[in-house]
Amino acid sequence: MMDTTSHRRELSWHRWVLSWLCLFLSYGVTATARANDRDRGIGQDREGTLWVGTSGGLDCFRHSSLVLAEFPRGSHDFALAAGNDGAIWAGSTNRPLMRLHDKQVEFTELGEPVRCAYRDPEGTVWLGTSDGIWRIENDRPVRVATIPSQETFQQVQAMTKDAAGALWVAMSTGGLLRWKDGVWTRMDPQLGTTEVARIYSATTDARGRVWLGYHDNRIVMVDNGLVLRYGATEGLDVGLGTALRAGRRLWVGGQLGLVHFDGQRFHPLAVASSEPLRGVAGILEMPDGGLWIHAVPGIFQTWWFRASCLAVVLAGLWGLFLLRLRQMRVRMRGLLEERHRERERIARELHDTLLQGVQGVVLRLQSVAEMLPVGDPVRNAMEDALDRADNVLVESRDRVKDLRAASEHTRxxxxxxxxxxxxxxxxxxxxxxxxxxxxxxxxxxxxxxxxxxxxxxxxxxxxxxxxxxxxxxxxxxxxxxxxxxxxxxxxxxxxxxxxxxxxxxxxxxxxxxxxxxxxxxxxxxxxxxxxxxxxxxxxxxxxxxxxxxxxxxxxxxxxxxxxxx
The missing domain is CATH 3.30.565.10 (Histidine kinase-like ATPase, C-terminal domain)
Structure with a gap:
């Protein structure tokens, strides 16, 4: 719950309480009362929590404002309204009309799912289906009106009651109707809007003025024939207006945040969290000015979206790594192929020049040695040198073969x-x-x-x-x-x-x-x-x-x- 009038003062007071609480926690605080301890002090904060100091530490007694409403599991797309006897009326797209009272759920089949539920200032609960308007009388739904035939294939999106007691009904795919004394009147021409302009929310303030929230960041106010339109020029920036609540102030919630109206302009609500409110689907103002807000996080605020972004970033980095690795492989392959070509060139040069030249020199020396007489020391020395030269030639040919083999194995x-x-x-x-x-x-x-x-x-x-x-x-x-x-x-x-x-x-x-x-x-x-x-x-x-x-x-x-x- 959020007190908009004294939020900062209460926050600082809570910080003072929490600082003392942390001090007491270091000495072993429990959250239950100790009946045998002697009280050392007692206080109550603005939320009604009792703080009691005992010899064993600091105890608190807190009253929970939330009680679990146990509707059947699997129910979804609720349309909720509270009855005068403490009962909760709930419509659902996959269940009949439900009434929760004293932890018991009763079902009533209306033929069509209830998509909209509204409690008027007199405490009467109204229900909207695709083919009619129902009203709760003596804890039973009673059909009081039938949707005009041209609107039969639509669903009731929002309802509100004006100062004259007429019921305003907004249809899901466009169109605004007013029901009074059993007669339906189309209001789009009077408001200067087209039938395709979609209304997502509606409310009536204490002065009987009707407020309508449209899909295109627009609010329309109707007061006894006077029609005023508000938009971005007046500071409205909520996108699709999904929630309207008139109390001490007019509150407007939408996809992009929550704002309030001071009579001239709209002002965004500042929250303690660093992230703004997104996807506001419900607003309830308490008598003391506190707000209960139902906000659905935007897609970019959800953990799975952030995890997906992280996964995309990691996948991108991995892709860049693989791309770089592929480039390095291509480069190394090119260098190795170049090395193979160089080996082939060296092998050809050695075979065509050096080895053949040395072989010619050896043959020439061999012919000279044969001109000397057998047994001549000079001839013996030359033949030993020629033998060593033959060994060098053989070894050189082996090396050339190695070079050529290294290039041939690429096949x-x-x-x-x-x-x-x-x-x-x-x-x-x-x-x-x-x-x-x-x-x-x-x-x-x-x-x-x-x-x-x-x-x-x-x-x-x-x-x-x-x-x-x-x-x-x-x-x-x-x-x-x-x-x-x-x-x-x-x-x-x-x-x-x-x-x-x-x-x-x-x-x-x-x-x-x-x-x-x-x-x-x-x-x-x-x-x-x-x-x-x-x-x-x-x-x-x-x-x-x-x-x-x-x-x-x-x-x-x-x-x-x-x-x-």
Whole structure:
């Protein structure tokens, strides 16, 4: 409840009481009376609450002004009016007319739902349905008028009674009627309004003047033929006028707030809360000037709207993050492709210029060495140098092959590994084949490059050191991970070499582990004497695949369909 005449004074007084209350609470205050304690002081505030000081603290006795009206659950869209005997008449869109008295609910079927209920100054309750006007007589509804035929398909939106005893009835989709002595009169022409102007609220003040609230932020006052119109020029800013109450002042509530009229202008009601009143649907002024207000929060004031805004902001940030991530991936892919093109260029330059030039020099020196007699020390020295030059050429060709292989595997890992097997198979009798499981999926360029290099190093070790009869490469494209397995049936690797990270002076195994760590993969090397070696590389899907998020969703869906397997 809000006392508009002395709100600030009462608020400061309440703050003084609350400050003392907090002081007493620190010493253990209860909200119930202690009959055995001796009273130390008693006082009553403006709301009727009794405060009693005892040896145990501060007690309060408060009278509740609200009592639960227990109508049937599920009832909604109430139209309420109070009878003289303490009963409450309630209309609902999904229940018959209800009368609540002494916690008992009685039902009366009127044929149509009651959309409007009004109590006039004499205490008579009026009810409006789509086909008639009803009045409560001896605790029973009695039809007193039938809605004109042209208004049959409308609902009664608002009712009020003027000083002459005539009932003013506003219809839901437009139109204003006045009922007096059993005769209906259309009031729209007299007010200078059209039939489509919708009235949402109506009231009559103590002087018998009729006030009407329209949908377009407009109030109309009718006083014995005098019609006055008020709007934004007079300070009215409530939007759709959903509630009118005439008491000590004229109160107007609407979608945008609550205002009162001083005879000339409308003034907004200031409230303690930082947020203004929104969606005012009901106003009740008490005899002492206090107000009861039913305000429905606007859509932007509800918790779910704010939660939705937060979700939209978070979704926007997530979208920006994904966009940035995609841009970085495109950029990294471009850089890697550029690196591959540079490798191809370097490989061509080395092969077409340097290696061929060195090979020509070696052949020339070889011809010169053959001109010397056999056993000549100079010839022996030149032949040793030529042997070392041949080794350098072989090693250089291997490096050129590595550069070309790194660019060729962009067409697919299985194709790249098959090419490696063909090259080494020319000098080895071991059987070699590549197995692909699952649907091949595009890989991240960096991951693809590192996986190929790890697999190629494993194949080099298998062909050159395992003395195997069978070598196999298995690629598995799974929604959870990418798996690469290189298996052979050779003599295996000594355990001490594995624990030491490889043979002294060789960096193949340590390089494989470093590459696996670089892409967040797991590398396992297992071997048994006379049973061969298996190199297994597992790369998580989120790091391996382009579009890994889609694959993750397919994986989750597959587990749901498969019963969580």
């Amino acid at each position: 697919g890992l299985s194709h790249a590994f098959a090419k490696v097997g063909e090259e080494f198979g020319q000098d080895h009798s071991a059987g070699f084949h590549v197995v692909v499981e699952g649907q091949p999926t595009p890989l991240e360029p960096i991951v693809r490059d590192e996986v190929f290099r790890i697999g190629r190093e494993a194949l080099v070790n298998a062909f050159q050191h395992a003395d195997a009869q069978r070598i196999e490469v298995a690629l598995t494209y799974d929604c959870r991970e990418l798996r690469l397995r290189v298996r052979d049936d050779g003599r295996g690797v000594d355990v001490e070499f594995l624990q030491a990270g490889g043979r002294p002076g060789h960096w193949g195994l340590s390089g494989m582990r470093e590459r696996a760590k670089k892409i967040g993969a797991r590398l396992d090397i297992s071997c048994r004497s006379e049973s061969g070696t298996e190199v297994e590389l597992r790369v998580p899907a989120r790091a391996a695949y382009l579009g890994a998020q889609k694959c993750a969703w397919r994986n989750r869906l597959g587990r749901i369909v498969g019963g969580g397997r």
